[in-house]
Amino acid sequence: MKKARIALVGNPNCGKTTLFNLLTGARQHVGNWPGVTVEKKEGSLNYGDYEIDFIDLPGTYSLSPNSIEEKITRNFIVEEKPDIVLNIVDGTTLERSMYLTTQIIDTGVPFILALNMYDEVLNKGIDISLDKMEILLKAPVIRMVAAREEGAVPLLKAIIKMLDEKAFKKITINYGEDIEKAIADIECRLNCDSKFQESYNTRWLSIQIVQQDRDIIEKVNESGKIDKMEKIAKKYIKELRAVYNEDPEDILSDKRYGFILGIIRECIRIKKSPIHKTDFTEAIDSILLNKYLSFPIFVAILWLTFQLTFLLGGYFSTLISRGTVLLSSIIQKFMSAGILKDLLTDGIISGVGSVLAFLPQIIILFLIVAILEDTGYMARAAFIMDRVMHLLGVHGKSFISLFMGVGCNVPGIMAARTLENDDDRKVTVLINPFMSCSARLPIYILIAGMFFGRAAGTVIFSLYFLGIFVAIVTAKLLKVFFFRNKSVPFVMELPPYRTPTMKSLFIHMWERASQFLKKMGGVILVGSVLIWVLGYFPKTVIFSQRVAEMEMKAQTMPGGADKDNFLKEIDIIKSSEQIENSFIGRIGKWIEPFFKPLGMGWKEGVALMTGVIAKEIVVSTISVLYETGEDDATALRTKMAAQGMTGLSALGFLVFVLLYIPCLATISAVLRETNSIKWTLFSVFYGIGIGYSLSFMVNYLGKILIT
Amino acid sequence: MEKRLHELMPGEQALIVKIEDKSIFRRRLTEMGLRKGGKVLMRRDAPLGDPMEINVMGYNISLRKSEAKFVIIDHVNEIA
Numbered sequence: 001m002k003k004a005r006i007a008l009v010g011n012p013n014c015g016k017t018t019l020f021n022l023l024t025g026a027r028q029h030v031g032n033w034p035g036v037t038v039e040k041k042e043g044s045l046n047y048g049d050y051e052i053d054f055i056d057l058p059g060t061y062s063l064s065p066n067s068i069e070e071k072i073t074r075n076f077i078v079e080e081k082p083d084i085v086l087n088i089v090d091g092t093t094l095e096r097s098m099y100l101t102t103q104i105i106d107t108g109v110p111f112i113l114a115l116n117m118y119d120e121v122l123n124k125g126i127d128i129s130l131d132k133m134e135i136l137l138k139a140p141v142i143r144m145v146a147a148r149e150e151g152a153v154p155l156l157k158a159i160i161k162m163l164d165e166k167a168f169k170k171i172t173i174n175y176g177e178d179i180e181k182a183i184a185d186i187e188c189r190l191n192c193d194s195k196f197q198e199s200y201n202t203r204w205l206s207i208q209i210v211q212q213d214r215d216i217i218e219k220v221n222e223s224g225k226i227d228k229m230e231k232i233a234k235k236y237i238k239e240l241r242a243v244y245n246e247d248p249e250d251i252l253s254d255k256r257y258g259f260i261l262g263i264i265r266e267c268i269r270i271k272k273s274p275i276h277k278t279d280f281t282e283a284i285d286s287i288l289l290n291k292y293l294s295f296p297i298f299v300a301i302l303w304l305t306f307q308l309t310f311l312l313g314g315y316f317s318t319l320i321s322r323g324t325v326l327l328s329s330i331i332q333k334f335m336s337a338g339i340l341k342d343l344l345t346d347g348i349i350s351g352v353g354s355v356l357a358f359l360p361q362i363i364i365l366f367l368i369v370a371i372l373e374d375t376g377y378m379a380r381a382a383f384i385m386d387r388v389m390h391l392l393g394v395h396g397k398s399f400i401s402l403f404m405g406v407g408c409n410v411p412g413i414m415a416a417r418t419l420e421n422d423d424d425r426k427v428t429v430l431i432n433p434f435m436s437c438s439a440r441l442p443i444y445i446l447i448a449g450m451f452f453g454r455a456a457g458t459v460i461f462s463l464y465f466l467g468i469f470v471a472i473v474t475a476k477l478l479k480v481f482f483f484r485n486k487s488v489p490f491v492m493e494l495p496p497y498r499t500p501t502m503k504s505l506f507i508h509m510w511e512r513a514s515q516f517l518k519k520m521g522g523v524i525l526v527g528s529v530l531i532w533v534l535g536y537f538p539k540t541v542i543f544s545q546r547v548a549e550m551e552m553k554a555q556t557m558p559g560g561a562d563k564d565n566f567l568k569e570i571d572i573i574k575s576s577e578q579i580e581n582s583f584i585g586r587i588g589k590w591i592e593p594f595f596k597p598l599g600m601g602w603k604e605g606v607a608l609m610t611g612v613i614a615k616e617i618v619v620s621t622i623s624v625l626y627e628t629g630e631d632d633a634t635a636l637r638t639k640m641a642a643q644g645m646t647g648l649s650a651l652g653f654l655v656f657v658l659l660y661i662p663c664l665a666t667i668s669a670v671l672r673e674t675n676s677i678k679w680t681l682f683s684v685f686y687g688i689g690i691g692y693s694l695s696f697m698v699n700y701l702g703k704i705l706i707t
Numbered sequence: 708m709e710k711r712l713h714e715l716m717p718g719e720q721a722l723i724v725k726i727e728d729k730s731i732f733r734r735r736l737t738e739m740g741l742r743k744g745g746k747v748l749m750r751r752d753a754p755l756g757d758p759m760e761i762n763v764m765g766y767n768i769s770l771r772k773s774e775a776k777f778v779i780i781d782h783v784n785e786i787a
Contacts, residue, residue, distance in 0.1 A: 062738040066731055098738040174761040253737045259716045281767075285750075285760075383769045387755035390771070490774065491739055494760060494767040 001051045010088035011061035013495040015116040019146040020056040048160045063082040063103040068422045074679045091115040102256040108201040110168035116142040127269040138169040175255045182236040211249045281496040309365040310407040316360035324353030351528030355521045370508040374500030393479040395397040398428040405435030413669040423483040429673045431471040433662045436464045439615040451650040523668035534584040598695045599649025648702040652695040659691030714779035715749035721780040728777040740764040
């Protein structure tokens, strides 16, 4: 078997990923490019004598290094030197799509041009002479309809032929006498250093230098052998500017479009003269983007997404939870009591259960997100929402991610993947935990219900808004201090509406689900077991005098409901004492001074710590520690008040719950999506810090206001 | 008469004269098809007034008005 590497390069929405899925099927591997959150997809295919490795490079409109995606694509082509660059273009928009092709031609790598969406080309009455195009480009040109799996075989044959014959004739685009003179001179100087000659196409390097590409000029300067490249570049730029009254870069892009128009003039005939069929996409847009209808429709789609994900998904999650409870109870019956049994039932099974419980929601959400993306609606949603999201300094598409965060931060954070820009994506991920997720609601209901009576609704509502407010401020701060890179303007394609293929939908869904299980499942599981261990050890052997007395009393009681209730009470007191003596209880007491200024005792501290597994747990920990049943709110309130909990400190507690670390699953999602330990730690400590400060302010300012 | 892109009304067509301002921004627009001398058709404003949708080279793109104002256009509705 001979090996070959082929890079897929193309504009966003050109069907690149569909073609990649078509070529590699399920034999895909998804990872990240080193140090960034941009996805790296690789897949393999055995064809003929070859084992072909396909690399799906990020969708870009050009190879100029404006964004991280473009840098990745460009560096891969010029530094990793794939055997062939497979350039996929939307056949209906050649004039724009082939701009990227002209830049690929500059790099001098062997390439194949795949004209995708050829069915639409024919429908529009466009006639493309592929033969002529091949002659002009000196490269194979293949027609395809990737969505209908047409054209894969001719494409693979062309690939094999190219690999076998190794006959690739480079062509060059002529940039005009003056520019060519500059390119030739710089190239000649570069050739003095064998390093460049061996590892780069020097014409390509020279073109970049004429275009004042900082990265390349610096790279050349670093070599040390060719000094003053910057001066030389500046000299030429000055000269060219004097002649053309334009930057060389603009002259080059003019020439590129000239080259493309030349090819179009030679190869393309419009057969059916423009009998204007009503444009399908324009017809739909006149409704979906209508001034009055767009928002109702958008809200309806969001509502449906939310309902399906969290109600339908929640239904399956409940089934899974019930399954784990059932499994635990079976094990309870058949295993003898002891640490191993407790570890298995309370630690591992409930940990696995809490991981699996997320799965239905993730699968459903990502199926819907894939549909919204592949049909083209996602871009419209961003178009509608951009005005609002721009205020936060993020992209219109961030809205979907943040909105889903209100249901659950984990799928919300994962949905940030739809953002193309690395900075926007990181900001969206980092502010997502402040969207108050549904797991926090039971805590709000319990505490606000107890302390604020009829005002509870208002308090809960305000908490949601506080979360949004903190998210806005955080986004602004992040933009000001860390993500200053404003260079990429908001220019987004609104692609034609298209029917998504089942294959891409399912591959997309499967990818997300397996990523969640593989990358996050482990972290969540280990964390859950760890917290279980901290709460379980050291095991309390001797309970307090009080328990002993109560147990004596129970023995004398007649059987019946009264005795059962009494025994239950004893159990609660026992668990409470167990937690108090455990490591987590000791840690809680040790860090009590930290919570004191917030008007909280060690019990609240412990509850907040256990809440890191999942926020819902806070409620059960609190009721256990206060030795009340979960449904006995009056008793709990009395007991909490007796410990010094006031309305103010209850509010402070809720504010802290809203803002501190949402849960382990969210932390691992942040880690996964930012691909950076630094940002994950930032997220954790920033959340605790802001939660602490605001909670403190509630207590402090509240006291001043009241007195 | 020269105008700026954000001043176009829905349905109006014009020719692009030049793109002012910073190089990276100009580069990005050029790469996405806003070529000097090229045609541009204004489709619509977003429901909240910003961004706007335009058609160039047969496909639709959206851009913010604050960015569109750097695009100088001419011959509004004078082209076939």
